[in-house]
Amino acid sequence: xxxxxxxxxALWLILGGIALGFLRGAPRALxxxxxxxxxxxxxxxxxxxxxxxxxxxxxxLEMLRxxxxxxxxxxxxxxxxxxxxxxxxxQPSRLEVPAAFVYGGAAVGAVLAGDWxxxxxxxxxxxxxxxxxxxxxxREAYPAAMRYLMVHLFGGVVLMAGITAHLAGGGGLRIEAxxxxxxxxxxxxxxxxxxxxxxxxxxxxxxxxxRASWSGMVFLxxxxxxxxVYVLMRGFPGAEVLIPIGLxxxxxxxxxxxxxxxxxxxxxxxxxxxxxxxxxxxxxGTELALNGVAAHAFAHIVYKALLLMAIGAVIxxxxxxxxxxxGGLARQMPVTxxxxxxxxxxxxxxxxxxxxxxxxVLQAAADAHLTWVWLAMMVIAAGVFLAAxxxxxxxxxxxxxxxxxxxxxxxxxxxxxxxxALTSLAAGCYPPxxxxxxxxxxxYQPYTGSHVVFQLQLLLATTVVFFLLRARLVAMLGSLxxxxxxxxxLGPRWTKLVVFGVSIEIREVARLVMRxxxxxxxxxxxxxxTRGVLARTWPSGSMVLWVALLLxxxxxxxxxA
Amino acid sequence: xxxxxxLPRGRLWRALLLALLxxxxxxxxxxxxxxxxxxxxxxxxxxxxMLSAVALVFLARALARIFGPREDEDGR
Numbered sequence: 339x340x341x342x343x344x345x346x347x348a349l350w351l352i353l354g355g356i357a358l359g360f361l362r363g364a365p366r367a368l369x370x371x372x373x374x375x376x377x378x379x380x381x382x383x384x385x386x387x388x389x390x391x392x393x394x395x396x397x398x399l400e401m402l403r404x405x406x407x408x409x410x411x412x413x414x415x416x417x418x419x420x421x422x423x424x425x426x427x428x429q430p431s432r433l434e435v436p437a438a439f440v441y442g443g444a445a446v447g448a449v450l451a452g453d454w455x456x457x458x459x460x461x462x463x464x465x466x467x468x469x470x471x472x473x474x475x476x477r478e479a480y481p482a483a484m485r486y487l488m489v490h491l492f493g494g495v496v497l498m499a500g501i502t503a504h505l506a507g508g509g510g511l512r513i514e515a516x517x518x519x520x521x522x523x524x525x526x527x528x529x530x531x532x533x534x535x536x537x538x539x540x541x542x543x544x545x546x547x548x549r550a551s552w553s554g555m556v557f558l559x560x561x562x563x564x565x566x567v568y569v570l571m572r573g574f575p576g577a578e579v580l581i582p583i584g585l586x587x588x589x590x591x592x593x594x595x596x597x598x599x600x601x602x603x604x605x606x607x608x609x610x611x612x613x614x615x616x617x618x619x620x621x622x623g624t625e626l627a628l629n630g631v632a633a634h635a636f637a638h639i640v641y642k643a644l645l646l647m648a649i650g651a652v653i654x655x656x657x658x659x660x661x662x663x664x665g666g667l668a669r670q671m672p673v674t675x676x677x678x679x680x681x682x683x684x685x686x687x688x689x690x691x692x693x694x695x696x697x698x699v700l701q702a703a704a705d706a707h708l709t710w711v712w713l714a715m716m717v718i719a720a721g722v723f724l725a726a727x728x729x730x731x732x733x734x735x736x737x738x739x740x741x742x743x744x745x746x747x748x749x750x751x752x753x754x755x756x757x758x759a760l761t762s763l764a765a766g767c768y769p770p771x772x773x774x775x776x777x778x779x780x781x782y783q784p785y786t787g788s789h790v791v792f793q794l795q796l797l798l799a800t801t802v803v804f805f806l807l808r809a810r811l812v813a814m815l816g817s818l819x820x821x822x823x824x825x826x827x828l829g830p831r832w833t834k835l836v837v838f839g840v841s842i843e844i845r846e847v848a849r850l851v852m853r854x855x856x857x858x859x860x861x862x863x864x865x866x867x868t869r870g871v872l873a874r875t876w877p878s879g880s881m882v883l884w885v886a887l888l889l890x891x892x893x894x895x896x897x898x899a
Numbered sequence: 900x901x902x903x904x905x906l907p908r909g910r911l912w913r914a915l916l917l918a919l920l921x922x923x924x925x926x927x928x929x930x931x932x933x934x935x936x937x938x939x940x941x942x943x944x945x946x947x948x949m950l951s952a953v954a955l956v957f958l959a960r961a962l963a964r965i966f967g968p969r970e971d972e973d974g975r
Contacts, residue, residue: 592955592959593955593958593959593962596955596956596959597959597962597963597967704934704935705934707934707935709935712934712935713937713947716944716947716948716951717948717951717955719948720948720949720951720952721951721952721955724952724955724956725955786929786930787928787929787930788926788929788930788931788932791922791925791926791929792926792929792931792944793944794918794922794925795919795922795923795926795942795944795945795948796944796945796948798915798918798919798922798945799919799944799945799946799948799949799952800948800949800952801915802915802916802919802949803948803949803952803953803956804952805912805915807952807953807956810956810960811956814959814960814963816963816967816968817967817968817969818962818963818966818967818968818969819966819967819969820966820969823969
């Protein structure tokens with residue numbers, strides 16, 4: 339058992355992440371670049387199967403399950419970790435990259451987990467690692483990191499409750515598709531959807547991710563939501579309830595991204611949007627749809643990380659984050675601008691990964707004759723290109739110059755972006771590179787005349803609308819009240835009110851106690867004080883009379899008793 | 900401000916319109932496989948996303964008036 343687990347990529351990444359915390363300079367750079375490659379080599383070499391039969395309580399845990407789906411997600415995560423490490427080579431934080439390795443390692447462990455208990459352990463480890471990555475963003479990031487941790491610990495509790503109920507009800511330990519016919523699978527579904535950013539827990543993504551450092555959000559964008567997508571693919575393929583849940587997420591992400599002013603928050607809302615698109619695809623549930631979701635998870639990780647890297651480079655150079663404070667950077671940062679444009683196009687343009695993946699899900703909706711779902715997905719495809727692609731690129735890199743003192747991104751950042759652009763281009767130009775890794779056999783030709791022309795129509799028409807309505811988009815830039823308003827504004831207000839009310843009660847009680855004490859002391863003083871009743875000098879006759887009375891009472895009691 | 904004032908100008912804009920026109924004409928010559936009927940309407944993949952994008956912008960604008968701006972640290 340132990341020998342098999344030595345090949346577990348998550349083990350190496352987590353231990354390596356801890357080691358990275360003690361290294362500096364070249365050794366740290368070498369380890370951070372070498373570990374993901376080593377882990378990928380390990381994962382590639384493990385034959386499909388179940389490994390690591392470890393006994394825990396009455397259960398035998400299958401800590402490592404290698405199949406096509408798990409291997410694909412694992413390799414994509416390792417790619418994100420490697421490219422993120424390249425990009426973060428100049429990251430001065432001593433916490434962020436080590437935490438990112440623990441986080442990424444846990445994500446790889448989760449997608450390679452064969453049983454629910456192992457999944458839960460890695461799930462919680464992901465929450466801790468990702469919280470540390472956010473926290474590494476600085477003092478300002480700390481409150482958001484804590485809010486993020488609360489949401490994810492709550493999600494973990496809900497997931498654990500579901501797993502416990504599932505096992506107690508005689509359900510299998512192995513992660514397999516569940517029917518939504520009891521309370522246990524609903525709890526598991528809810529726990530996973532919290533991590534996916536579904537309603538009403540979607541605002542943790544735009545709340546927490548943009549507060550990470552310039553490189554931190556690159557790591558964060560890759561793992562948590564995609565691990566949730568993976569678990570939904572495993573546990574709930576074809577669950578129809580996921581279609582409205584996913585489309586609601588997609589619509590929310592679109593609207594909020596259109597209004598949002600802070601560039602990385604726009605991209606955070608776009609994450610919710612695209613994860614919603616994937617969840618709706620899981621709800622469709624056919625082999626083509628699931629292939630499309632797995633492929634699009636890969637494409638989304640690549641193009642979103644590329645856009646985040648470009649914006650991260652801008653943050654490093656200018657220290658500014660809002661679209662209204664940025665503009666005209668194409669002259670100072672032409673290479674970064676080029677990568678940002680490519681990142682926007684990589685969402686769905688021909689010759690990029692987005693084109694060969696998004697069309698799979700759309701085709702699946704069409705094949706299933708889900709008219710409204712297909713139309714909604716068309717709206718999503720156009721809207722996300724408008725909100726997260728054109729808007730971010732044009733407002734940040736073009737438009738009115740702001741006389742910002744900026745230089746081109748350093749080589750490490752450019753290499754990070756270059757690797758992602760090449761990955762998207764390679765998959766887009768030669769689809770079998772990706773299609774051969776998908777979980778189910780696939781017979782789909784993305785490069786037909788109609789696919790290419792119709793996609794170009796969509797992109798060009800959306801671009802025309804963007805330039806036509808650009809002034810209106812600028813006019814409404816800002817931030818909207820979100821679900822997090824309830825626990826960030828309303829909650830604290832009520833808490834203050836309640837605490838204030840309690841404090842009034844406490845003050846009242848304290849006042850009463852003090853008054854009682856004062857009365858007691860006054861009474862004692864009246865009786866025993868220097869001028870009290872018992873301290874006075876009494877006449878001898880009076881004393882004799884009192885003594886005689888006491889003796890009489892004593893005799894009376896003696897004889898009566 | 901009239902609509903004419905807000906319209907973009909320049910070579911890039913003309914190139915964009917020409918490219919869209921070329922894509923629309925190209926769409927007439929490729930074999931399509933409509934699934935629902937509505938997607939058989941010529942230029943569907945241009946006008947539907949176009950209308951969708953316009954609707955989304957105006958919907959976002961309306962919601963921005965209801966739910967914005969927020970008055971906490973994110974409401975800048």
